[in-house]
Amino acid sequence: MGCWANIVRHLEGVEIDGVTFKSCLRSKLGIGDKIMFWKDIWVGAVPLQDRWPVLFRSDLKKNDNVRDRFTSEGDIAVLNTDWVMDLTSVEGISEAHDAGMLLHQIKFSGNKDAWVWEPDKNGVFSVAAVKKWLRGGRLTHGISAMKWEKWLPIKVNFFVWRLRLDRIPTRSALLRRNISMPSCVCPLCETGIETAQHLLLAECIFAAEVWSRVHRWCRIVPNYNNSILDLLNLKDVSLNSKWEQKLIRGVFMITCWVLWKERNNKVFNSSKPRVVEVVASVKAFSFFWFKHRTRFKDVVWND
Known part of the structure; x- marks a missing residue:
């Protein structure tokens, strides 16, 4: 499939x-060759198989399109009478009468369905x-x-989307999935348990220093949020314009992504993370993507 x-x-x-x-999806009848008579909504408020269940069960042509069920007589389409109906029950008789009333003046527009x-x-x-x-x-x-920032690459948006769903493979998350880990300690600060909130917010000493410098670079008052959602929604951050909000939110998303990259670099490559290098990466990525992925091509570097 x-x-x-x-x-x-x-x-x-x-x-x-x-x-x-x-x-929510309704058919607009044209010539009737693309609309299923029983299974699509093309007349009334529900599919005819739900409106007339007795007739549907006894019918031998359940997958016919609308055009197959009618013959033309001038401008009027007449319902074919060669279908099999169960008229031995009150329900069958009632449904057959309802079908005759509903379908006796169906008109085809001649356009495409x-x-x-x-x-x-x-x-x-x-x-x-x-x-x-x-x-x-x-x-x-x-x-x-989830609000995706179009001026950021898909890899950053996708990472933040997974972060919001708590789907990034931190050590505590891997343990919850019964994956054996030698340690649950955060690899950046080497003190607290590594959760997404600890690693990417101010609970981690290393991350807290990064966020402090990023806030200072953005010229906004440092605000240590209680959740990833508060961080991405710019809670308690006062900004004037729509593009200021998009810019600051994008910088915050980049910061989360760079911190995760630095964490992986230490775990898998035994690197020695430095706050100044992480902040420099945040600034460089932010400037490059904002300059080349928005209409603000004239923006200049001013550290």
Whole structure:
């Protein structure tokens, strides 16, 4: 099964605030060759297989498209009568009557079949629209969405995304997964237990000195946050413009990424980390990416 088939299969089971993914996607009837008669929403509010379960169970052509179910008589499309119906029960008779009422004046536009995304006011279906819907559900349930900074490389954004989910392989995280470790001590300060919060916030003495110098370079008052989320949301940081917020947030994300790189360098290469070199790397990466990945090409280095 391909990538997109797996994605669609997963989304079909997603439900946010009682609204399913499938109910958000409505078919707009054109010539009817791309819309499944029973399984897509093209008339009414639900798929016809859910509206008429008795008829669906007894039908022999469950995968027909809409066009296959109708014959044209002038401008009117007439429902074919060669499908198998169970009319021996009250439910079957009721559903057959409802089908006759609903489908007796179906008209084909002659255009290509189209899809309408109900949550979007313009009805436009796109990957961005689906992502917005999924994020909206997470926000409703109190989980804030990850804000990716476009002026940073994907590797930094991806690392911070994993950091927010507590999915980086710190020593304490590896122990929770029953992976044997010789020590749980933070490799940078060699005092506290290595968790993501300890390693990348002010709990680590080494990280605390790095953050102090980064704050001083950014000309903002040092603020030692209680959580990664507070750090990335710039809690208690007063900034004037949108681009100031994006810049400072990006610098903080780079700082987390550089600290993690320095940690790995010591663990795997036995390096001797120095605060001044870590801060220099933060400044260099920040300047280079901001200058070359934003519209501010004229920015100059001023340490």
